[in-house]
Amino acid sequence: MQTTQAVEIGLVLYPGAQQAAVLGLTDLFAVANREALSHLPHAEPPLRVTHWQQSSPDTLPRRVFDSAPDSTAPAILSALILPPTLDDPVGVAKTGTLSAWLRARHTEGVTLTSVCAGAFPLAATGLLAGRKMTTHWAYATLLQERHPDVIVDIDQLIIDDGDIITAGGLMAWTDLGLRLVDRLLGPTVMIETARTLLVDPPGREQRYYSLFSPRLTHADAAVLKLQHWLQATQAKEMALPILAAQAGLQERTLLRRFQKATGMTTTEYCQRLRVGRAQELLQFDTASVERVAWDVGYSDTGAFRKVFTRIVGLSPSDYRRRFSSSPRAGVS
Structure with a gap:
């Protein structure tokens, strides 16, 4: 088997981030890795999951968890996920340091994603001005009031805009996770992951096969x-x-x-x-x-x-x- 560069997916543990979604996504990507190893000639899991957390609102996020801490294979940060929160969504978006850090990662080609109320810290970056995003229906009015330059569309469960992906409902982290698996590891691994987790993929499959996923991690x-x-x-x-x-x-x-x-x-x-x-x-x-x-x-x-x-x-x-x-x- 060949040793290839791993793809890193980072979960951002901002204050109040829902731990169930963080752990669930970590497990979903672990299942995807297992399925990928049965289909692809990798010596090590192709996905590397990390958790990023600020020690205080004024400090930059740092890795506090790595799914492969002893791996010697190189990894490139490909996506960051802002999970849901059960707390006040406006309060979690107040840290300018987090917004600046997310903008910097986006400039480097990292795909930024959010689930449910995670849309608030994502919108606070200013990167969604004039663009569409989704969130939980209960937060739509508040999100639109806080960010009038954003086009809030709650009719769609997922809005994949290439460099930014947003998912709506509280449990839509499964949909986002499968979308990233499909993008990074292909539809076969995505479907097998969904089946293993007993998550019904047919409604998602319709758009996966023909969606354009731009290459953003080229460093130019x-x-x-x-x-x-x-x-x-x-x-x-x-x-x-x-x-x-x-x-x-x-x-x-x-x-x-x-x-x-x-x-x-x-x-x-x-x-x-x-x-x-x-x-x-x-x-x-x-x-x-x-x-x-x-x-x-x-x-x-x-x-x-x-x-x-x-x-x-x-x-x-x-x-x-x-x-x-x-x-x-x-x-x-």
Whole structure:
């Protein structure tokens, strides 16, 4: 078996964080590791789970638990999870030190995630301005009042925006955990993990296989800056001069570094972001395909259909018929 770089998932134990979710997620990833070892040629578990905690509100979080403390394999921090809390959600989001630390990790390419009221310390980072996030329905109004620049959408259990993932209900940590397992270890390991835990995966599987998960841990700061901008603006702008200006690079330099960092061209990357947004609209909205095309940046519906079918493997109408959550959704 080969020794490969482990992927680290950090759980942030902010004051009041629900221990049941912290321990449950730790166990879920342990099960995923066991399943992965039976399918993949790893000498050591591919996932490394750590817990991060502040000793006081003014100190930086530090590791207080490591699932593989004696491992010599290198690990790269890929995701941080802000679990639920049963305490006042506004109170737990007051520490500016935690917000700054989360922003710094995000800048390094770490995916930030939250469950239920964990949305409050995540929103406090300012990274969700103009973007959608979900939380428990009981907290929706309060979250919107505290962060009016955030688009709060409680109709979705999980909102996966690539670099930021939010989950709604108190027990939605299982859904978030499986989403990360699918992203990091693949759908086979995710399904086996769900079966072992007796968590029904069919409702989750619909969107897993075709979701675009951008590569964010490449350490190219200029490209990462552009990726975050594209994510926040839903890739409405694809013109190379504008992309290069956002990255602060010459156009030819951007094309070379973007391909190296993400594994795809800027055009393909933007297309996949747009198609991912279109999939969401086709599933949860009743707008016509023409309207969806326009909303994600395509004035030519024919071009949109062609790109969508190439990436997803289904036409927009077929995709809606198969996966729409609304029985009244149009199929034009």
